[in-house]
Amino acid sequence: MTRPLGRRLALLCAALLATAVAACDSAPDDPAFVSPSSAAPSGSGAPEPAPAAFSGWHDPASAGKPWGDKVQGLLTFRGNPTRTYHGSGPMPKTKPEELWRFPKSGNMCRPSVDEHGERIWCGMGWTGQPAVFEREGKTWLVFGAYDGKVHFLDATTGERLLPDFTTNDIIKGSVTIDPDGFPLVYTGSRDDYFRIIAIDGDKPKELWKLSAYAVKPTLWNNDWDSSAVIIDDYLFEGGENSQFHIVKLNRGYDSNGKVTVKPKLIWNTPSWDDKLIKEAGHKTFSVENSVNVSGNTIYFANSAGLVQGWDISGLKSGQKPKRVLRFWTGDDTDGSIVSDEQGMLYVGSEYEKKNARSKTVGQLMKLDPSKPNDPLVWKIDERNGGTYSTAALHKDIVIFGTHAMDLVGVDRETGKVRWRHHVPGMGHGSPVIIDDVLIIGDCNAGWLYAFDVADTSVAPKPLWKVKPGACIESTPAVWNGVIYVGTRAGQLHALALR
Numbered sequence: 001m002t003r004p005l006g007r008r009l010a011l012l013c014a015a016l017l018a019t020a021v022a023a024c025d026s027a028p029d030d031p032a033f034v035s036p037s038s039a040a041p042s043g044s045g046a047p048e049p050a051p052a053a054f055s056g057w058h059d060p061a062s063a064g065k066p067w068g069d070k071v072q073g074l075l076t077f078r079g080n081p082t083r084t085y086h087g088s089g090p091m092p093k094t095k096p097e098e099l100w101r102f103p104k105s106g107n108m109c110r111p112s113v114d115e116h117g118e119r120i121w122c123g124m125g126w127t128g129q130p131a132v133f134e135r136e137g138k139t140w141l142v143f144g145a146y147d148g149k150v151h152f153l154d155a156t157t158g159e160r161l162l163p164d165f166t167t168n169d170i171i172k173g174s175v176t177i178d179p180d181g182f183p184l185v186y187t188g189s190r191d192d193y194f195r196i197i198a199i200d201g202d203k204p205k206e207l208w209k210l211s212a213y214a215v216k217p218t219l220w221n222n223d224w225d226s227s228a229v230i231i232d233d234y235l236f237e238g239g240e241n242s243q244f245h246i247v248k249l250n251r252g253y254d255s256n257g258k259v260t261v262k263p264k265l266i267w268n269t270p271s272w273d274d275k276l277i278k279e280a281g282h283k284t285f286s287v288e289n290s291v292n293v294s295g296n297t298i299y300f301a302n303s304a305g306l307v308q309g310w311d312i313s314g315l316k317s318g319q320k321p322k323r324v325l326r327f328w329t330g331d332d333t334d335g336s337i338v339s340d341e342q343g344m345l346y347v348g349s350e351y352e353k354k355n356a357r358s359k360t361v362g363q364l365m366k367l368d369p370s371k372p373n374d375p376l377v378w379k380i381d382e383r384n385g386g387t388y389s390t391a392a393l394h395k396d397i398v399i400f401g402t403h404a405m406d407l408v409g410v411d412r413e414t415g416k417v418r419w420r421h422h423v424p425g426m427g428h429g430s431p432v433i434i435d436d437v438l439i440i441g442d443c444n445a446g447w448l449y450a451f452d453v454a455d456t457s458v459a460p461k462p463l464w465k466v467k468p469g470a471c472i473e474s475t476p477a478v479w480n481g482v483i484y485v486g487t488r489a490g491q492l493h494a495l496a497l498r
Contacts, residue, residue, distance in 0.1 A: 056296040057231055057312060058082070060343040064393065070181045073133025073140075074477050077174035077227035077390075078430070081293035082339045084393055087132075087478035091437040092450070095464040096483060096495040100158035107490020108147035112170045112190060121146035121170050124474040124486025126388065126428040127225045127288065127334075129174040132479040135183075141477075141484060142199075143492065144171030144187050151492075152199065155479065158494060165204040167191045174227040174290070174475075182251050183259050186235065188224020194237060196249075198259050208263050212241040215268045220286040220303075227290040227336075234315065235263070238287030238300050243268050244308075246315070267320060269310070271302035279328060279357070280304040289390075294339040297324060297369065301337060305329035305349055305357075309369050325369045327376075330357030335390040335430070338398075340412070344368055344377070346398050351386035363387055364400055364408075366415060378415025380408070388428040390475075392438075397456045399431055401440060407431065407451075407460060419459040423449060427473035434478055437463065441472025441485065448472055448485060448495070468493035 054061070058081045066072070067080040079085025109122040123146055130143035132155050139155040148170050152162035168191035178184040183200035184207075193209040212222035223240040230236075235247040250262035272285040285302045292299040296313035298321070309325030329349040338346045345367040351358055362379030363386035369375055385403025392399045397409045397418060405426040409419045425444030432439050436454035441447070446467050451460030470489035477484045483495040 058293040058295065060294045060339060061341050063339060063341045067179050071133055071135075071177065071179055073131065073177065074129075074479055075131055075133055075179050076176040076229065077127075077129050077290045077475070078336060078338075081229045081231065081291075083290060083292055083336045083390060084338055084340075086392070086432045086434050088480055089435040089437075089478070090481045091435040091439075091478065092481065092483070092495075092497045093435075093437065093463060094497065095466055097498050098468060099482065099494040099496055099498075101468070101494070102151065102153060102158045102492045104158075108145040108149070108151075108492075109490050110147050110170060112146075112148075122490035123470075123488045124492065125172050125488070126473040126475070127173050128171075128486060129227075129475040130477040130484045130486070130492065131175050131177045131185075132477050132484060133177050139479065142175055142177065142185055143486070144173070144175055144189070145486065145492075146170045146172075146490075148189065148191070150175065150185065150187055150197065150204065152204065155482065155484070155494070162199060163203045165197055165206070167193070167195075172223065173225040176228045176230065178251075179230055180251075184251070184261070186228045186230065186237075188226070188237075188239070190223045192222040194224045194228075194239070196261055196263065200259050207259075207261050210245070210247070210263075210265065212239055214265065215241070215243050215245070217270070218242050219270075219272065219283045223286070225286075225288040226300075229291050229293050231293060232316070236291045236293065236298055238271065238289070238291055240286035240288060242271050242285040242287065242302065244271055244287060244291070244298075244300055244310075246312075246321070267315075269321070271300070271308070272304065272306060273326075276304055276306050276328065280306075280353075284332075288334045289336040292337040292339055292345070294343050294345075299325070299337045299339070299345060299369075301329070301333035301347065303332045303334065305331045305333045307333065307337065307345075307347055307367070309372075325367075325372050325375065327367060328357060329361055329365065330355050330359075331363075331386065334388055335400075338391050338393060340393055343370070345375075346391045346393070348387035348389065348391055348400050350388060350403070351383050354383075358386075359383075364391065364398075364410065366398075366412070380410060380415065380417065382408070390430040392431045392433050394433045394438075394453060395456050399433070399438065399453070401426055401428070401431055403428075407438075407440065409453075409456060409459070418457055421451075421459045427471065429473050429475040432476050432478060439476055439478075439483065441474070441476070441487075443471040443473045443488070446470045446472055446487060446489070448476070448483070466495060468495065
C-alpha cells in the first residue's frame with residue numbers, strides 16, 4: 001500500500017535525523033570514527049548502502065588492486081597508479097621451471113653513453129619491469145630493453161606478436177599499457193624521446209613523441225626512466241630532464257578504425273625550486289621514479305630527494321595544479337613513492353650525500369600528506385647506502401630492500417622494524433609479493449629467490465631459488481602464476497610450475 005506523501009516525508013526526515021545524530025557522535029577526523037552503517041550490529045536488518053563512487057582522479061582505497069577493469073593485466077610499473085599491484089597468481093610455492101626465453105639465441109644488447117662513457121648494455125635494468133595483459137584472446141608481454149627496442153611477445157610462447165619497435169638508444173624504464181583499452185603503448189628511451197606507439201596494425205607505429213628538450217629549463221639529461229600513468233585521457237610523466245609533464249592525449253579512432261592521438265602538453269613544472277638548489281648544493285634533479293596518483297594529488301620525487309605533491313582536482317576545468325606537499329629527504333630518491341588505502345606515502349631514499357637532512361629523516365619514511373607542514377610519521381635509518389628500490393606493502397607491514405642487501409619488514413603503523421633478512425647479492429629491483437610469496441633477484445650469481453612472508457611478525461622463510469641467467473636487477477612481473485624476469489645477460493625468462 002502506498003503511504004500518503006506526508007507520512008513518507010516524515011519517515012525520510014526521521015531517518016536523516018537519526019543518521020546525522022549517529023554521525024556527529026564521533027567526528028570524521030577521529031581515528032576511532034565508524035560510519036553509522038558499519039556500526040550497525042550484524043543481523044540488525046539495518047540497510048548498508050553501497051559506498052559512494054570515488055569522484056576524484058584515483059581512489060586511494062584501490063591500493064593493492066588491479067588498475068581498473070577495462071584491461072586485465074599488469075599495465076605499468078607496479079601495476080597501478082599507487083604502485084601497489086604486483087600481478088596475479090597462483091605464485092609457485094616450489095621451484096619453477098623455465099618455459100621459454102627471449103631471444104632464443106643471442107641477447108638484447110647495444111652500446112650507450114652515459115656520464116661514465118660508452119659501454120655495452122645488455123638485458124633489463126633495475127627500473128625495468130615487463131607489462132603483461134590480455135588483448136583479443138591472447139596474453140601479451142611488452143617491454144623495453146637495453147637493446148633500444150620495445151618487444152611485443154606472446155606471453156605463452158615467447159614468440160613475437162609484432163616486430164620490434166627500434167629507438168636510437170637504450171630503454172631503461174617500464175612501459176605503460178593504455179588502461180582504457182586503446183591499443184597504445186607509452187614508453188621513453190635514452191634517445192631524447194618519450195613515445196606513444198600504436199599496436200593495432202601489423203607492425204608497431206609511432207603516433208607521437210615528446211622531446212626531453214621540449215620544455216625549459218632543464219638541468220639534467222635526456223633519458224626517460226619513469227613509467228607513465230594515464231587517467232581520463234591525461235598522461236602524467238616525469239623525465240630525467242628534471243621536469244614533470246602533463247599531456248592531454250585526445251585519444252580516438254579514425255574512419256578505418258585505427259587508433260589516433262592528438263596530444264597536447266598542457267602543463268609542466270621543474271622538479272626543483274630555488275630552496276632545493278641551496279639545500280642540496282648541486283643540480284642533479286632528474287625524475288627517475290614513476291609518478292604516484294592518490295586521490296586528487298600526483299606525487300613524485302627527484303634525484304636530489306625533493307618529494308612534491310600537486311593537487312590536480314581542477315585540471316579538467318582548466319585550473320593549473322597547485323603544490324600541496326614539499327618534503328626534502330636529503331638524498332637521491334629513485335624508488336617510486338608508494339601509497340596505501342589511507343593515502344599515506346612510503347618513500348625510500350639512498351644514502352650517498354651523508355648530509356644532516358638524511359641523518360634527520362632517515363632512508364625509509366612514512367609521510368602523511370594531510371599534514372604538509374610536518375608530514376613525517378616515522379623513519380628508518382639505513383645508512384649503508386639506503387635504498388634504491390620501491391617498497392612493497394604487505395598486510396600490516398611495508399617491506400623494502402636495502403643497498404646492503406637486506407630485506408627489511410617494518411610495521412606500517414608504528415615504524416618498528418619487525419625483522420631483517422640478508423639476501424646475498426640482492427640487486428636494486430623491487431620485491432614482488434603475491435599469495436604470501438615474495439620474490440627478489442640477485443645481481444651477483446643471478447639467483448631469483450622466493451620467500452614465504454605469510455607471517456609478517458617473523459623473517460621470511462626461504463621457499464626456492466632458481467638461476468635463469470646472470471645478474472637480476474630488474475623487477476619481475478607475475479601474471480596467472482607465470483614469472484617474467486629480465487637479466488643483465490641480455491635475455492628475458494618465463495618461469496612457472498609445469
